[in-house]
Amino acid sequence: MDKKRLAVNMMAQLLAFGVNMGISFFLAGIIEGQIGENTYGFVALANQFVLYAQIAVSALNTMASRFVTIHIHRGEEQTASEYFSSVFFGNVMMAGIFLIPALVIVLFMGYLPFLNVPAEILRDVQFLWAFVFGNFFLSIITSVYGVSTYAMNRLDLTSIRTMIADILRIAFLFVTFFVWKPTLWYIGAASLLSTAYIAFWNRRFTRQLLPDIRMSLSNFRWRKVWELVSLGAWNSLTRLGQQLLDGLGVLLSGALIPDGNASMTLLALATQVPTAITSLMGTVVGVFNPQITIAYAQEDREKLVGIIKSSNRIMIFLMSIPIAFLTAYGLDFYRLWQPAKDPWALQRLSILSVGTLYISMSIQVLYHVFIITKKVKWNSLVLLGSGVVSSLMSLILLKTTDLGAASFPLSSMATGLVRNFIFTPIYAAWCLKIRWNRFYSDILLGLFSIGTITVLGLLSRMVYPVHSWGSLLLTGMVMGPLSLLVNFFIILRKEERGIVFGMVRSKWKGAK
Numbered sequence: 001m002d003k004k005r006l007a008v009n010m011m012a013q014l015l016a017f018g019v020n021m022g023i024s025f026f027l028a029g030i031i032e033g034q035i036g037e038n039t040y041g042f043v044a045l046a047n048q049f050v051l052y053a054q055i056a057v058s059a060l061n062t063m064a065s066r067f068v069t070i071h072i073h074r075g076e077e078q079t080a081s082e083y084f085s086s087v088f089f090g091n092v093m094m095a096g097i098f099l100i101p102a103l104v105i106v107l108f109m110g111y112l113p114f115l116n117v118p119a120e121i122l123r124d125v126q127f128l129w130a131f132v133f134g135n136f137f138l139s140i141i142t143s144v145y146g147v148s149t150y151a152m153n154r155l156d157l158t159s160i161r162t163m164i165a166d167i168l169r170i171a172f173l174f175v176t177f178f179v180w181k182p183t184l185w186y187i188g189a190a191s192l193l194s195t196a197y198i199a200f201w202n203r204r205f206t207r208q209l210l211p212d213i214r215m216s217l218s219n220f221r222w223r224k225v226w227e228l229v230s231l232g233a234w235n236s237l238t239r240l241g242q243q244l245l246d247g248l249g250v251l252l253s254g255a256l257i258p259d260g261n262a263s264m265t266l267l268a269l270a271t272q273v274p275t276a277i278t279s280l281m282g283t284v285v286g287v288f289n290p291q292i293t294i295a296y297a298q299e300d301r302e303k304l305v306g307i308i309k310s311s312n313r314i315m316i317f318l319m320s321i322p323i324a325f326l327t328a329y330g331l332d333f334y335r336l337w338q339p340a341k342d343p344w345a346l347q348r349l350s351i352l353s354v355g356t357l358y359i360s361m362s363i364q365v366l367y368h369v370f371i372i373t374k375k376v377k378w379n380s381l382v383l384l385g386s387g388v389v390s391s392l393m394s395l396i397l398l399k400t401t402d403l404g405a406a407s408f409p410l411s412s413m414a415t416g417l418v419r420n421f422i423f424t425p426i427y428a429a430w431c432l433k434i435r436w437n438r439f440y441s442d443i444l445l446g447l448f449s450i451g452t453i454t455v456l457g458l459l460s461r462m463v464y465p466v467h468s469w470g471s472l473l474l475t476g477m478v479m480g481p482l483s484l485l486v487n488f489f490i491i492l493r494k495e496e497r498g499i500v501f502g503m504v505r506s507k508w509k510g511a512k
Contacts, residue, residue, distance in 0.1 A: 043187055045268075046125075046132040053098055055236050057140050060090050060225065063232045064144055066371055068213075069151040069290065070297040077212040085219035087144040087228065095137045102133040124184045131188025135195050142195075145202035148209045153290040161201040165194040234380035263405045269338060270349030271409070273330070277322050277354060284318055285311070285364045292365070296372045305434060306495075311365040312442040313496050317487045319361045320449035321480065326354055327450070328457025329475070332466035352409035356416030362446030363420065363439055366428035375431045382423050386415040449491055453483045 064087045071080040105112070106129050110122050117125050149158045169190040176186040206213065288311040295304040326333075330350050334343040370379045390411040397407035425439040460479055466472045492500065 043128065043184065043268075046129050046188070050132055050136045053136060054140070057091065057094055057098075058232060058236050060087060060094070060228050060232055061140070061143055062236075063228050063371065065147050065150045065289075066293060067228065068147045069293050072151050072210070072213075073294055073297045080210075081212075081214045082219045082221050082224050083228070084144060084147065084213050085215050085217070086221050086224035088141075088215055089217065089220045090225045090228075091140050091143060095141050099137070102137075106130050106133065121184070127183075127185035128188045131185055131192050135188065135192040138192065138199060139195050142199035142202065145199065145206045148202070148206040148213075150290050152209045153294065154205075154209060155287060155290065157205055158198075158202065161198055165197045168197055169194040231374060231376060234376035237380035237384045238376070266341065266345060267349060267405045267408065269341065270346045271353045273326055273333070273350055274353035274357075277319070277326065277357060280322065281315070281319055281357070281361060281364055284315060285368070288314075288365055289368050292368055293372055301432070305432060305438075308365050308369070308432075309442070310493075310496050310499070312362055312439070313445070313491055313493065314499060315364055316362050316442070316446045316449050317484075317491045317496065317500070319357070320446060320453060320487065320491075321483045323354060323357055323361065324450045324453035324457060324483070325476070325479070326350060327454045328461065329466065329472065332461070332472055336469055336472060349406060349409055352406060352413050355409075355413035356420065358447060358450060359417055359443055360420045360424070361450075362442045363425055363428070366424055366439065369428045369431055373431045375427075378427060379424070382419060382427075386419045390415040445491060449487055452486060452490075456482065456486075 064083065067083045068080045071077075071083065106126050109117060109126050109129065110119070146158065149155055172190045172193055173186060176182075176190075206215075288307065292304065292307055292311070295307055330347045331343055334341070334346040334350075338346060367379070370376045393411035393414070394407045397403050397411065401407070403410065421443070425443065426436050429436050429438050457479060460475060464471070464475060466475055488497065488500065
């Protein structure tokens with residue numbers, strides 16, 4: 001494992017993530033406070049619609065990094081160019097296909113009963129969705145250019161540009177929100193500006209890092225598209241299952257629960273922190289994926305398994321802390337962040353939404369194993385099946401109990417825990433041809449870490465109750481380093497401690 005490169009990539013990714021999450025929480029408060037109560041749900045709902053469109057697009061794109069990276073590291077630049085070009089032009093064609101339903105939704109939004117948009121904000125929501133869809137089209141057309149930093153294990157370059165793009169986004173919003181009357185569509189316009197900046201730099205990085213890659217229509221191959229789609233379709237099913245587990249609640253709560261937009265907004269706010277933790281998890285695990293792919297391309301199985309095991313421990317080292325902090329301090333956070341909402345309801349929904357991560361946090365890297373080994377079929381079917389079961393369970397609970405919006409995250413948590421404890425670790429071990437229970441020790445280690453930090457957090461609340469942002473910040477400044485210290489000595493081995501030291505040195509040099 002390249003410890004230095006991993007440390008640099010990790011620090012850059014975490015910094016970019018921190019900026020993005022800060023913006024997201026800032027926006028939620030601004031929208032609810034200045035634009036109107038129960039309007040934030042329409043922003044989340046727009047993003048949910050785009051996510052469903054991205055599921056179809058992912059059939060072509062999810063395997064692109066895998067194929068381009070492997071052929072580059074095997075010295076097969078022409079083949080890599082064919083995959084690269086095929087993905088680009090395939091994405092252009094799919095953008096054209098999705099343009100028609102996007103126009104229909106935006107133009108006829110007022111006549112769509114499942115959206116239930118109040119007449120006084122209809123025009124604003126239409127513009128918001130127009131920009132959100134435009135951002136989606138630009139992102140999928142230019143997405144293949146992001147392969148370059150992945151293939152050469154230079155994720156730090158992308159992270160830095162992403163962070164600058166987020167700063168541009170917040171600067172745009174700051175100017176528009178405080179100079180003119182705040183409206184929802186400014187948010188969509190800011191995202192489009194941010195995506196355009198990232199796309200520009202990703203294209204430039206491709207020229208610098210992959211000079212032998214030629215993107216041209218002459219390199220387009222239908223058989224490459226079919227090869228990618230035939231494998232990627234299973235990943236689309238995976239994402240569909242994940243959406244049924246995590247994203248259906250916001251959509252259905254607005255349509256099926258009597259208080260409509262209020263429940264949709266409450267659920268959208270309650271899932272902000274769990275979504276942020278999930279995004280952080282994706283950011284961290286994404287740093288390991290290039291090295292895992294390269295090790296697989298080099299056909300070094302021992303190195304591959306070693307990287308996976310180290311990745312699991314580093315994931316536990318980092319991810320158990322925010323999960324435990326949400327468990328221990330979530331109620332205090334919601335009292336301060338959304339004083340007009342019920343903090344107990346927000347905390348209850350948050351804990352249910354984050355529940356699956358208690359197990360999946362420790363084995364998140366294993367999902368990439370299915371991609372590099374091209375064993376995506378059974379994982380996709382199982383995840384899709386659990387998504388269907390979760391959706392049906394949600395509807396049953398909604399009809400037979402008074403749980404309301406809690407029906408959705410509760411069902412998702414129940415099916416997610418079962419799937420990640422029984423199927424994922426065993427099937428990943430089978431794909432790698434190693435002992436079936438090899439990864440269960442990581443799951444137990446993760447549960448121990450979360451439990452330990454949660455107990456410390458609950459004890460600290462008894463000694464020093466949280467009553468303000470200042471006291472919450474002070475608690476985090478004390479408990480954060482203490483939790484890292486506990487994890488450093490309990491969770492990490494010598495190999496992983498070296499990576500953490502590398503991250504610290506990288507940050508120290510950057511500060512100079």
